[in-house]
Amino acid sequence: MSLSINPSYNIIGILILFSIIILTASYYKVLKENIYNYLIIFRILIIGCFTLLFLNPTILVKQNKNKKLSWNIYIDNSLSLNYYKQPSYDSYIKGISSFIQMIKNKNIDYKVNTFGSALDTSVEISKIKIDEHSTNIGLVFDDLNDGYEKNIAGAIIFTDGQINQGPLLSKFANYNEMPIHIVGIGDTIPMLDVSIKSVDIPPISVKGDDVNVEAIITSVGSLKERVNVTLFDDNNKLVGSKIINISGGESQEKVRFQIKPNKIGKNYYIIKCSALSDEINIQNNQQKVVLHVMKNQYNIALITGAPNFNTKLIKSYLNKGNNKIDHFLYRNNKFNPNIKRFWEKKYEVVIFDNNPISSNSDTWNSLVRIFTKKLISHNSSFFIIPGSETDVNSLNNYLNIINLEAVELTPENNKLSKWEFSENWYKGFSASTSKMNTNHYQSLPPQYPAFKLLQNSNSNNLSFANYNEISNINPLLILGEKKSVRYAFWNSIDLASVKYKLVNTKNSFVFEGIVSKIFNWMMKKGGSQEFIFRTDKNSYQQGEEVLLSGRSLDHDNNIINDGTVELFFNDKLLASRPLFLDMNKNEYKSRFWAPKPGKIEYIVKINRGLESYEISKGSFEVQESHIELNRIYLNQEKLKNISSTSGGEFIYWSDLDKLLEHIIVINKKDNFVLKYTLRYNYFFISILLILMTIEWLLRRRLSLI
Incomplete structure (x- = not known):
């Protein structure tokens, strides 16, 4: 037992003690009268009690008691246990029930859990189902570690030791926090x-x-x-x-x-x-x-009807890549080099730069059908960048290929107009941009619209940028695909201004950022997105680990984004798993377990701020078979190592009764401290009230009140 007083009250306590001495001295002359002696004694006791209340001492009493520890029982309910000759399902359940009853008869506390792909702590033995698709013994050791300070005598694990999820058995070979007894289930061969x-x-x-x-x-x-x-x-x-x-x-x-x-x-x-x-x-x-x-190299045809500010800029950008450029320039009523070369050669991308124009419109009007066949047969992409000399009537013949129609602008709309990217741009491209963000996009130079664009009702075109100062919505950038032919239309006559007006500014890189993404898409480097993702296999067993990996097609993209992978079955969300970047391979990766059998679809999303963007999607097959069935035997060597190191025993199922002699009552002495505080002690307060009452009665008898 110990007594503690707040040190800050020491001086006050000394002053109170000194006051008691002064009080006693002042009554010295009347001490010879016995009745006054009693009054003084009671007053001293009362002052002493108040002093103790004020000092508020704490009395600590150390005691101990024995506590009975419980045994944690873990039952493997994975599918592989159904495929052993012995024990059968009924024998397995009855054997465990009988074993637990014998433990109960020995007056031993216990707690029963099952484990497979998850740990179940609320178990009724008779209702255990052996149907888990995978086995994660790491859940057992996590539970033991969490309960180590909660007084566990030890663990009893019923398992075949076939682990296909979570950490391997070798990780627990040195576990020695408590004895672990393991009952081995299954055949050794x-x-x-x-x-x-x-x-x-x-x-x-x-x-x-x-x-x-x-x-x-x-x-x-x-x-x-x-x-x-x-x-x-x-x-x-x-x-x-x-x-x-x-x-x-x-x-x-x-x-x-x-x-x-x-x-x-x-x-x-x-x-x-x-x-x-x-x-x-x-x-x-x-x-x-x-x-x-x-x-490794792309053939690109640049067909210029009339040179303009865009021409040099487009050609300069294309020459930076590993591309082979054929530039057909219309001068003196003919193309140089000869346009015949264009019809004979296969191109991945065909660009109309300010073409057709009025001086060559008749020729191009007669070539529409041949041009269309060339695009389809060669699977070429088609990019139209109009200029001030572009003939709208002739151009419409080619826009008809991609379900578009151009109309000349009214005077009030033929002016510099602000513009912005649409949601399609942010979903399709902006998620992977390392430098460009919303603030950069909002500060782009205004553009002169080339035409008012009308879209066919059957069109699959998507607007990736729109003018926002025209009464009716007018697209600036159109992207689409028809019969495997990809096409783009930049509805402005001064694309070059996006480059030149941002020179020597913090946004000088924006032009290359925009154009590179359009051309990457046109050249079919990344499907309809900028990332390529795939699983390490196309078919998995239930419970098998799936590795999904992907890479950005933009080699300049070095931003590290976090993301998620959403898994769907029959359009219903099954789960969402994290996506991380492997710095060594510069690849995005995600690991998860194959869920239910059938076709599993996945959608990959990357987060930027509060928004998430879909960057890829795909699917894989999950078979009816289970990963559990790949290994149907008792993994006895590794299980023996765990039980031996921990101080436990390894017992075969057939010798289950022998384990009972190792399951004994284990008591643990718990030390605890009882704390008494006088200020809140009812007994002490009662004594104080009694003393005050007696003191009052004495004063009344002496006629002091």
């Missing part, structure tokens, strides 16, 4: 299985470059075999074949191929692994992967 764990291939490549493909082949069971791993393209043509030796025991073998894709766009490859004669699951023996291939 594993079933045979060979599977393709993952295929590592870059999301993007350039035509003609060598691309390395690396596949990881895993094998389970007691075996020593040679298997053939083959790689096919999407035409089922054999690209490569290698024979590897597999040794089972969850060993992994890497197989590398080198390919040189020559097809622009998406290239699909299938990697296959030959099956074993006694293999339990052959659905995981082949996988399909996709590689997006871009051209």
